[in-house]
Amino acid sequence: MILQVKSCPSQVDRSEVIRSNLNPVFAKVFMVDYYFEEVQKLRFEIYDIHGHGGIGTHDDDFLGGMECTVGQIVAQKRVSKPLFLKYGKYAGKSTITVTSEEISGDNGFVELFFRAKKLDDKFVKNNLSPIWEPFKVSLNSLCSCEEKRKLRVAIDFTASNGDPRNSCSLHYINPYQPNEYLKALVAVGEICQDYDSDKKFSALGFGARIPPNYEVSHDFAINFNPEDDECEGIQGVVESYQNCLPKIQLYGPTNVAPIISKVAKVAAEEEKTKEASQYFILLILTDGVVTDMADTREAIVRASYLPMSIIIVGVGNADFTDMQILDGDDGVLRSPKGEPVLRDIVQFVPFREFKNASPTALAKCVLAEVPKQVVEYYSYKALPPRSQKGSSTPDATLNSPQ
The missing domain is CATH 3.40.50.410 (von Willebrand factor, type A domain)
Incomplete structure (x- = not known):
């Protein structure tokens, strides 16, 4: 799993590789600065790993990518888009959903969870299970309220x-x-x-x-x-x-x-x-x-x-x-x-x-x-963000198949 900021040609970071697991859960935390006054474009890419050189090498299968903005994630709390192959072609029925589920109260970080729902035959053929696969993305924000x-x-x-x-x-x-x-x-x-x-x-x-x-x-x-x-x-x-x-x-x-x-x-x-x-x-x-x-x-x-x-x-x-x-x-x-x-x-x-x-x-x-x-x-007004009211830790539900 790769996260890339579109304004910068280099990758932000990569998730860990989980092998021989039908129900992989990615725990990698990515740090991306969040600026309300800018349009910050993100790109997520998924690869089926074959080689030993890490994600995205020439031996690996590119399964698709999705683009959105940091603002969309923070504002909508749930952004779902289909996976695209190169040249604008759809990657079957596969989708990626980015969800913001929790805001910490002290350190000013917004906690987002990236989830890829795999539905088409290509994923099944490559021995990947059709479940949600999360990894956390933390966005530094002065203004991460749900308003x-x-x-x-x-x-x-x-x-x-x-x-x-x-x-x-x-x-x-x-x-x-x-x-x-x-x-x-x-x-x-x-x-x-x-x-x-x-x-x-x-x-x-x-x-x-x-x-x-x-x-x-x-x-x-x-x-x-x-x-x-x-x-x-x-x-x-x-x-x-x-x-x-x-x-x-x-x-x-x-x-x-x-x-x-x-x-x-x-x-x-x-x-x-x-x-x-x-x-x-x-x-x-x-x-x-x-x-x-x-x-x-x-x-x-x-x-x-x-x-x-x-x-x-x-x-x-x-x-x-x-x-x-x-x-x-x-x-x-x-x-x-x-x-x-x-x-x-x-x-x-x-x-x-x-x-x-x-x-x-x-x-x-x-x-x-x-x-x-x-x-x-x-x-x-002493009003906390709505997502902090009665919020529960989302990790408890991440491993369950959808």
Whole structure:
């Protein structure tokens, strides 16, 4: 059994070889650093060993492999995929399931168990039993709670962005090059979608006149369905954004407090469950300084008591100096009445600083503080991860055939 990190050509490690055993149990522990703000691709490979040089030599039969991300394992707790041979061919009915079953309370490690279920004739012919074969994978994590991170997107449609039909507009849709709004959306969204089980994302707009009456709205669904503002995956958000542009009139002002309050209302309902179930990330994409700063500060202070974080990406070349106030890195953000935030939940990043960088660099920067913010919230609420409540040691069931 081999574990490989896709970003690195070398193998992370190999499991031990168990010979002449119809019911092998792999005990090898693999250590892989877990970073919430990155897409970390893993590859698992299975070999039938014939030689004496270890796994993966030219004498051994490659039985198949599977790829997934660390984020998928941590978020879903159970990732099942078919084994593939080279060139995308299925390896019969064989599957691999990676399961996260236990989180230790002290050392910050998430305990995962790799299980390969062997079902087709090739495995039987090679004298391998069709059972689950586990080995542990420990992932170092500040944010290994079982809660799902729900992404909410808010896009600035104020007139200062420029006419979308003009190539100089920040909302111009170039068929060959995504605009800055799309670059920021995809960079952050592709990370967050691993932690969202249903892959549906709420997508809102603000600062535009919308049909049918063309009144200004600061919290409208960009799919124009007020009863269900969620889109299917990040690609669904992208399509709704592109379809929305010809139907609205960019206007103003740049008010974001209504968006923050709308998401906070949903987060407040989650708080009432008193479980570590869902944590909300609001991604605000804007081309200018907010015009309702007092109301925004008040809304952020209220939101700091709820299971949510706010990421603001400044698009374009505006002077975003005043936006740094919301970030709180240079001092504690306070409401107009002087009440401080409970937690620093806002991260502001000007997109221009990452214009020539990779999407990964932007995502790492804007999401870097989220794990800390999640831990601070659940620590304040004294809520342990749900997987720690009444958890039992999974090893007791690992050897039983499925």
